[in-house]
Each structure stands twice: as structure tokens, then as C-alpha cells.
Amino acid sequence: MKSPFAGMNVCAEAGWDMLPDGPHPLFDEDLWPLTGVKFPKGVRSNVKRLDFTGIINPAMRLTAKEYIFALVVPDHERVLALPDARREPYRPESAFNFTVQLVRWMNFVTEQGMSSLNEVMQEHCDVYRDIRSVRTRKNRRGTGPITPATMLTILRPVVDLAAYRELFTMGSYRPDFTPWPGHTVSDVAGWQTYAIPSTPPVPDEVFQPTVAAALYLVETLGPLVAEEFERMLAVRADTSDSRPRDFAAKHQAAVEAALQWHLHEHVPLVSLDARHVTRRLNRGWRPDDPLLHINVGQFYGKVTGTRYARMTDQVVEQFRPLLEPVAAKVGAAGEFGRDAQLVPRSDDSQLMVPWTLPLTGDEVRSLQFVLLAACRVLVAALSGMRAGELDEMTADSPQPPVTVSGGAQRFKLGSKLIKGQEFGGVAEEWVVLEPAWRAVKLAARLNQAQGGQRAFARSPMDFLHKKLREWVNSPAGQRLGLAAIPAGPVNGRMLRRTLALSLAHRPGGLLAAKIHLKHVSVVTTEGYANRPGGSQGNLLAEVEREQDKHHLTLTKEAFEDYHAGRMPAGPGARELIKAFEHIDAQLKDHEPGTAAVLEAERRLENLLRQQSKHLHLQTANYCWFRDPHKALCLKLAGTPDATKPLGGMCDSARCPQATHHPCHLPVWKSTVGSGRVFLDNPRFPKAEKRRLEPEVERAQRVVDEILQATQTAEDEEVS
Incomplete structure (x- = not known):
């Protein structure tokens, strides 16, 4: 049939x-x-x-x-x-x-x-x-x-x-x-469809140094590595695989003059790549041979103006009487990265160090791969793009910056959305931070990509992170002051999940300080507005889900503190306590069904969820934004009809909708401690002291209020 x-x-x-x-x-x-x-x-x-x-x-x-x-x-x-x-x-x-x-x-x-x-x-x-x-x-x-x-x-x-x-x-x-x-x-x-994302985030102790290292490599070392890599390619393109059969007598004077110059200027001879050293050892060279690590072919080609890059052992032996004394005195070093430009260390911007020690050609290529790994890790961490979308990046993906109102610039990356689309994908745009935009341009340059050629080679994220971690933890990375990256799993899904949680929870650390969560949120939201239902829209939806869950968790913790007698402090404490008392009253009036405990928990969660919808997280307080007309930040800005508080103008010590909790105590203590240091400094200007004293006193009052509220609960427990 x-x-x-x-x-x-x-x-x-x-x-x-x-x-x-x-x-x-x-x-x-x-x-x-x-x-x-x-x-x-x-x-x-x-x-x-x-x-x-x-x-x-x-x-x-x-x-x-x-x-x-x-x-x-x-x-x-x-x-x-x-x-x-x-x-x-x-x-x-x-x-x-x-x-x-x-x-x-x-x-x-x-x-x-x-x-x-x-x-x-x-x-x-x-x-x-x-x-x-x-x-x-x-x-x-x-x-x-x-x-x-x-x-x-x-x-x-x-x-x-x-x-x-x-x-x-x-x-x-x-x-x-x-x-x-x-x-x-x-x-x-045995497959289960999870209602919530099951991918864990990257542990903070791994994520923070990873993104910090990727930022430093892309922003500080990127252009320097790209320039040296291009120079290495040009040098290797100008050499020949053919080998000289003999040492020409006509070149002896030039060779001797070049060796004298190395001696007089104390300039090391050029090192050989490690793989060629291994080949020499396999051919019978002694490990203690003075010429084992010397790139004789490079020296001969440069002196004689020929394109020879490789030398037969017979020709090297003819050179030996001339080279050995010089090699013993000046040694050998990589051809690339000599006289390296000074750059600030990652851990101390005031301390300048050479960006690299001399490198061989193979070491330059290895460093190029590390930079490519840093570029891909950084773009994934700052944009939430999936592996298929990163693979579709080309040299044309970074679009010209667009100037928006206020003089700020917006940076966009063009690619394809693969997941959930028909075969071949569909064109998509991502609004990203400038470091991510520059990382794609750098990756395309390092890969020598042009036009529609790929900016990133296809490599698993866990493998790229491993190579980045190995270099950061090596003497080369530690010399630049990079924090060591501990071992731990890292992949594209985990980075995307970490970004979503970071935007939702607004923690301290690297993303809050160096990348600025506010800016990430702005470009992600703008990307959603530009392409509703696009990839950034999906990421933003995940962020909002996690934010609602996190706000509900924090509201529960505040409610539990209230029940334990640890009352909130701050101008908005009275209103928050009234809200919690109202929730208690509603729970008492409600008649539970058969499953009393479970139904009561659900009832409590629903009531607290209504309260958590008004919560906005600030660095040193909770903002319960129930009534815009009471918000001090909106009054100061002259925008009483705004729908969200202005975090940059928050003055929680005076705002009637702000509360302070034990979790905010370290921030206020740090403010008091820093202020005391300046006030106790005799060299600090008197006018600045007069301005700073009220700020320190107000911060101290907040500390005292939080401690008093906590101490009251502890005293009641003891009694």
C-alpha cells in the first residue's frame, strides 16, 4: 500500500x-x-x-x-x-x-x-x-x-x-x-505544571559579584581588549606558515643589533604561546632550556622584515649562541598588552593599575572569550532576554539612541522573539539600559561581526559563567580588584527570574546602587508600552506578580508584629494601626465554616491583600499610599493628583502615610553614624554643621521611636 x-x-x-x-x-x-x-x-x-x-x-x-x-x-x-x-x-x-x-x-x-x-x-x-x-x-x-x-x-x-x-x-x-x-x-x-515559576533565582552571593565583574569588564576593559584583539589578528594575518630553511648570513648584523637594543633598553623578548611550548617539549626540548619560551620566529621575522612566524629546530640552534645570553638577562614576555593603559581598580577607583600584564596571542584570544561571556551575562541580567533572543542578536541589533523629553536617551536592541512564536520567530525590540546596549556592540566588535552576522556565538550560559568566574577568580581578575565569584548554578532562566525578583523586591546591593532599579523598571515599562504583549511585557507581568506577592508578605509581617505588640513607628503609624484593628474586627465578626482554620487564613489574606495594594517600598520606610492628597512628596512637587508617590522626594519623618519598622533600623542608624562623623570633625565647615545637625537629630528621633516600639513589646513579653 x-x-x-x-x-x-x-x-x-x-x-x-x-x-x-x-x-x-x-x-x-x-x-x-x-x-x-x-x-x-x-x-x-x-x-x-x-x-x-x-x-x-x-x-x-x-x-x-x-x-x-x-x-x-x-x-x-x-x-x-x-x-x-x-x-x-x-x-x-x-x-x-x-x-x-x-x-x-x-x-x-x-x-x-x-x-x-x-x-x-x-x-x-x-x-x-x-x-x-x-x-x-x-x-x-x-x-x-x-x-x-x-x-x-x-x-x-x-x-x-x-x-x-x-x-x-x-x-x-x-x-x-x-x-x-x-x-x-x-x-x-511525572511532569507537573506549576502555577508559579519553579526556576530559582541566582543566589545573591553569586549574582552580585557576577554582574559587578561583567559591568567592569564591559565598561572598563572592553574597548582595550577589543583594540588589542584586533591588533593580534592583524599581526597574525601578516605572518606566514612557511619556515626558513637556514639562518641567512646577510641578516646577522641586523639580528645582533636588535639583540643589543633589547639588552640596552631592558625589553623582554616575545614569549611563545603555551601550545607551542608543549609541542617543543614533545619534540624533545629540555624543560630548563633558556629558549623554550622564546618566540624565535617572531623575532627573526620582525628583524629581517620577513613573514616567518615559525622556525625549525635547526634554525633555532643556529640562533642559540646569540639568543641565550640575551634571554638570560631580559627574559620573555607576551607580545601584546605591553605598556598597558592604566585603569581604576574595581574595588578602589582612586587606585590606577595597568589593565593587563603582557599577553601572548592565545592569551589575548582567551581574554576575548571572557569578554564575550561578560557581554552575554550582562545583557541577560539587565534585560531578561532568553537564550534564543540573545542568539538572534546581530551587529545591526543596537539601534541608534533616541532622545526623549528632558534630554535623556533611550537605547533599543532589535532581535527576534522565538519562544511561543511560529517557526523562524518574529521581529522584536527591547528597550534596555545603556550598558546592555554597549555590551551588544562590544560583542559584535569582538566577534568581527558585520551587518546581519551574529553578535553572540551560541554557548550555554552556565558554560559562559564558568569561564567568567574562572578568570575573575584568577590572578588576572584579582589584580584588578574584582570580588571573587563563588561557585553556584547560573543559567539564562535563573538570570531572568533574578531580574524579575529584583525589580519586585527592590533590594539593596549592586542592582540598586550601580544599575539603579528605577532605571531598569523605567525601560522595562517603556518596552511594555512600546510593544504590548511583547517579551518585555511578559517580563513586566512577572515582575508585577512577584511585587504583589512580596508586598503581601511584608504586610503580613507588619500585621504579625502588631499582634506581637511591636507597633510601627513614624507619622503614619496611627493610621496603619487603625487599619489593622479594622481587619481584626472584621475577622471577629466573620463566622467561619467547617474548615475554620483554613477559611480564617484565607479571609485574613484577602483583607491584608487590600492593605498591601497601597504599599510602596522606600529605602528607609514603608509608604502606605492610600490618599494622594496626604502625600508630602506630591505636595512638595505640586502634583497632588498623581497616582504614585515620588520616591526621590520622600521625607518619611514628616509624611503622614509613612511608617518605620525594625527592618529600617540599620538604614537610620547608618545615617546617624555618618552624620556624627562629620559633626565631630573639627575641619568640617561650621555652616555645613548647622545644616547637618537638624538632619542628624531627626534621624536619631526615628531611631529612638523604632527602638522604643520594639522595646515596649519586649518588656510586655518579659512581664
Whole structure:
């Protein structure tokens, strides 16, 4: 019997965009090359072929091809007639994953002595699931149980073959058989759909030094490394792989003069790359040879004006009597990065150090990779872009800055949105901070990318972070004053989650100080307004969800403190206490049902949620923004009808809607301590002292109020 898809062009039927000279696989072929498809830039090269040749049984091979064709062409008339067939077209990457799993499943069926899928029983499916649920071959993830997400991919084709049985030409499951009846594939695989994001954030002790290092590398070292990298490429392009056969006598005078110059000026000879040193050792060079680390070819080529970069051992031996005495006195150093420009250390901007010690060519290339890793980490951390969106970045992605009202500039990155879109993605824009914009431009320069060429090479974020961490923790990074990065997991999803939580919780630390959360929030919100429903809109929605949860948690903590007798302080304390008393009264008036405890907790949470909607976090206080006309910041700014408080004009010691809690005590103590230092300094100007004294006294009053409220509760507990 002939297959209904026989002779069809797979890519054309699937509607994939094709390159003009790419292959067009036909259904009848057992290998479908997809190298002619216009893939997104981040797609792995190994998915660009669907290989059915590994299926031992030819009849099952045809069944596998029909199933995969139905997944990528769901609107074919024969597929539309199937009531349980999938209606969304599968992308080539998903088709590749399912093809791999089909090969394994069908060969398992054959190995069990069955010649057709018609003989498959539930026992075979259970055995297959048990075998595949454990990783036996060691890889970078190690051995052990397979994750539920991977099991979902493994088992879905096993189950789906039942839904497509009427389509298959050469055999299928029995009409009355469906693997694991009454259970979904997710149930069998152990997969759970989480109502909230399950990805954890990057631990703060890892995140802070990582972003600080990436910022320093991009902002301070980036242009210097790019310049030295371009110089290294030019030097290597000007050399030849050919080797001189002999030391020409006509060059001896020039060689001797050059060596004398090195001696007189105390300039080290050029070092050889470590890989070439290893090759010399493998050829029998002694580890203590004075010329082991000397780049003789570079020296000879520069002195003689030739393009020789590599020397035979025979020619090096002819040089030895001249080179050894000089090498013993001046030593060797890398050719690049000599006389390096001074830059401020990361931990002390007043202390200037050379940005690098001399580097060999390979060391320059390694540093280039570290800078590329820093660029990608920084863009991901500041924008929340996913891996596929970063992969689509090109040299043309950084768009010209746009000047907005007030003279400020907005920076945008053009790319493609991949997740949740049709195959190939759709054009998208991200409004980002200037450091992220500059990081993409730097990455394109380091990769020598132009026009539509990729700015970032496709590399896993955890691998890039590992390379960045290794360099930061090495002597090179520590010399520049970078804080060591502890070991810990970091990937793109975790960075996106960390950004969302940082914007929602507004913590202290790096993002609050160096990146300014307010600015991140502004550009993210602007990106949402510019492209509703776009990628930044999704990120902003996640931020708002986390912010609501965090505000509810803080309101609960304040309510629990109130019940424990730890009353809030500040001008708005009385109003907050009244609000909590009102909540208590409503709880007492409410008659709980059968599940009294659970219902009371839900009732309390609903009441507190109404209060938490008015909470706005400030550095040293909580702002309960219930009535705009009472807000001191809006009165000072002359905007009484605003819908949000102006954090930059907050004066919580006088605002009737501000409260102080024990968590704010360190901030106020720090203000008092800093002020006392200036007031006790005899050199501090008297006029400034008169201005500062009321500020310190007011901060001290706030400290006393918080301590008094806390102490009162402690005294009551003791009594």
C-alpha cells in the first residue's frame, strides 16, 4: 500500500522558509536533510537532519516518517481527519527530538522479538519506561534518574502513535490499545505544571559579584581588549606558515643589533604561546632550556622584515649562541598588552593599575572569550532576554539612541522573539539600559561581526559563567580588584527570574546602587508600552506578580508584629494601626465554616491583600499610599493628583502615610553614624554643621521611636 504522503516535498508542505540553493528532502527518502531551511541562529547544527535510517524494521521506518510528517504538516487533509491529532505544527527542532525517540522506541520493539507495532502490549511500554528513566551513560549531567521534562519527550511518541493509528500504512497499535490508558503522558512522565515559576533565582552571593565583574569588564576593559584583539589578528594575518630553511648570513648584523637594543633598553623578548611550548617539549626540548619560551620566529621575522612566524629546530640552534645570553638577562614576555593603559581598580577607583600584564596571542584570544561571556551575562541580567533572543542578536541589533523629553536617551536592541512564536520567530525590540546596549556592540566588535552576522556565538550560559568566574577568580581578575565569584548554578532562566525578583523586591546591593532599579523598571515599562504583549511585557507581568506577592508578605509581617505588640513607628503609624484593628474586627465578626482554620487564613489574606495594594517600598520606610492628597512628596512637587508617590522626594519623618519598622533600623542608624562623623570633625565647615545637625537629630528621633516600639513589646513579653 502506498503512503498518502509519498513523493511530497517535506519542507514545502511544512511551509518552512528555504535557502535558494538548499536541499529539498522528499518523504520517500529515509534521511531528510534540513540544511536548506532558514533556521534561527541559535539552533544547534545537529538538529538540521531527520534520520530514519537507524530504524531496523523498514515497515516501522515508514510509520515513523508518517508520524513525523503529520506533526510538521498538521493541516494535511488526512491528518485533519484524525480527531486526536495535534493541530499546531511542530518545529524542526521538536521533530528532530521526536525522531530520535522514535528510533529508540521502534528498535526496542524489534529487539523484543516483535515484527510489528500491532504486537505491543502495556508490559512492553512499562519496561521501556523503566529502562529509559535512568541515565546509564555518563555525560556532563552525570548518571542517575532522567528528569520528568526529558521523560515527557521520550514517552510522548510512544503514546501519540495510538492517536495516529488510522494514518499509518504499514502497521500500528491494535485498535483497542493505548499505552497507559486513563493517564496523560505528563502523569506517566511525572511532569507537573506549576502555577508559579519553579526556576530559582541566582543566589545573591553569586549574582552580585557576577554582574559587578561583567559591568567592569564591559565598561572598563572592553574597548582595550577589543583594540588589542584586533591588533593580534592583524599581526597574525601578516605572518606566514612557511619556515626558513637556514639562518641567512646577510641578516646577522641586523639580528645582533636588535639583540643589543633589547639588552640596552631592558625589553623582554616575545614569549611563545603555551601550545607551542608543549609541542617543543614533545619534540624533545629540555624543560630548563633558556629558549623554550622564546618566540624565535617572531623575532627573526620582525628583524629581517620577513613573514616567518615559525622556525625549525635547526634554525633555532643556529640562533642559540646569540639568543641565550640575551634571554638570560631580559627574559620573555607576551607580545601584546605591553605598556598597558592604566585603569581604576574595581574595588578602589582612586587606585590606577595597568589593565593587563603582557599577553601572548592565545592569551589575548582567551581574554576575548571572557569578554564575550561578560557581554552575554550582562545583557541577560539587565534585560531578561532568553537564550534564543540573545542568539538572534546581530551587529545591526543596537539601534541608534533616541532622545526623549528632558534630554535623556533611550537605547533599543532589535532581535527576534522565538519562544511561543511560529517557526523562524518574529521581529522584536527591547528597550534596555545603556550598558546592555554597549555590551551588544562590544560583542559584535569582538566577534568581527558585520551587518546581519551574529553578535553572540551560541554557548550555554552556565558554560559562559564558568569561564567568567574562572578568570575573575584568577590572578588576572584579582589584580584588578574584582570580588571573587563563588561557585553556584547560573543559567539564562535563573538570570531572568533574578531580574524579575529584583525589580519586585527592590533590594539593596549592586542592582540598586550601580544599575539603579528605577532605571531598569523605567525601560522595562517603556518596552511594555512600546510593544504590548511583547517579551518585555511578559517580563513586566512577572515582575508585577512577584511585587504583589512580596508586598503581601511584608504586610503580613507588619500585621504579625502588631499582634506581637511591636507597633510601627513614624507619622503614619496611627493610621496603619487603625487599619489593622479594622481587619481584626472584621475577622471577629466573620463566622467561619467547617474548615475554620483554613477559611480564617484565607479571609485574613484577602483583607491584608487590600492593605498591601497601597504599599510602596522606600529605602528607609514603608509608604502606605492610600490618599494622594496626604502625600508630602506630591505636595512638595505640586502634583497632588498623581497616582504614585515620588520616591526621590520622600521625607518619611514628616509624611503622614509613612511608617518605620525594625527592618529600617540599620538604614537610620547608618545615617546617624555618618552624620556624627562629620559633626565631630573639627575641619568640617561650621555652616555645613548647622545644616547637618537638624538632619542628624531627626534621624536619631526615628531611631529612638523604632527602638522604643520594639522595646515596649519586649518588656510586655518579659512581664
